[in-house]
Amino acid sequence: xxxxxxxxxxxxxxxxxxxxxxxxxxxxxxxxxxxxxxxxxxxxxxxxxxxxxxxxxxxxxxxxxxxxxxxxxxxxxxxxxxxxxxxxxxxxxxxxxxxxxxxxxxxxxxxx
Amino acid sequence: xxxxxxxxxxxxxxxxxxxxxxxxxxxxxxxxxxxxxxxxxxxxxxxxxxxxxxxxxxxxxxxxxxxxxxxxxxxxxxxxxxxxxxxxxxxxxxxxxxxxxxxxxxxxxxxxx
Numbered sequence: 001x002x003x004x005x006x007x008x009x010x011x012x013x014x015x016x017x018x019x020x021x022x023x024x025x026x027x028x029x030x031x032x033x034x035x036x037x038x039x040x041x042x043x044x045x046x047x048x049x050x051x052x053x054x055x056x057x058x059x060x061x062x063x064x065x066x067x068x069x070x071x072x073x074x075x076x077x078x079x080x081x082x083x084x085x086x087x088x089x090x091x092x093x094x095x096x097x098x099x100x101x102x103x104x105x106x107x108x109x110x111x112x
Numbered sequence: 113x114x115x116x117x118x119x120x121x122x123x124x125x126x127x128x129x130x131x132x133x134x135x136x137x138x139x140x141x142x143x144x145x146x147x148x149x150x151x152x153x154x155x156x157x158x159x160x161x162x163x164x165x166x167x168x169x170x171x172x173x174x175x176x177x178x179x180x181x182x183x184x185x186x187x188x189x190x191x192x193x194x195x196x197x198x199x200x201x202x203x204x205x206x207x208x209x210x211x212x213x214x215x216x217x218x219x220x221x222x223x224x225x
Binding site: 004006009031032034036041042043044045048088090092098099100101102103104105 | 116143145147152153154155156157160170202206208211212213214215216217218219
């Protein structure tokens with residue numbers, strides 16, 4: 001059975017802190033690892049990672065994949081209150097239909 | 113921009129009622145998905161469809177059925193709603209191809225009393 005586990009499940013920080021969110025996966029025929037941000041609405045896409053060791057970056061957010069150890073991390077530097085959200089990790093495997101297996105999510109709260 | 117819309121943001125139904133949740137996407141995507149999201153459990157796949165009239169069970173299909181009569185519309189049906197189906201329901205779509213990114217609708221928060 002495909003499985004994705006995120007840690008920590010929740011995190012409270014202050015503005016300016018740097019956070020690291022973790023995602024480990026066990027997925028048959030792994031294709032890619034995706035990160036989404038969910039505020040009180042639809043999850044929005046952040047990154048898709050397919051190759052080990054290549055960092056993807058968007059502003060203060062960055063992510064990297066380790067296909068040997070089967071995990072990914074999402075880093076957020078200089079956090080802001082607008083970063084408060086649920087961060088979802090998902091692994092794609094198997095068929096061309098693009099079935100995703102999601103982790104439980106990490107609830108990030110950034111205090112001013 | 114891809115747009116995925118869901119028929120209701122909030123819905124309250126009684127136990128035993130038949131419930132229809134509608135999802136429409138405007139980007140001609142072949143693949144559509146229904147998830148439920150519960151605290152501590154993340155998103156769990158209920159059903160997906162890879163073409164009109166084609167459907168596949170996801171991880172938790174019990175108590176649900178789906179309908180895809182047109183490419184842009186994917187409906188989730190609760191034949192006889194139960195309190196344990198109280199949840200947030202999210203619809204998503206993606207095109208066939210290399211990218212696995214799914215585009216999500218805003219969700220329907222269903223409460224069954």
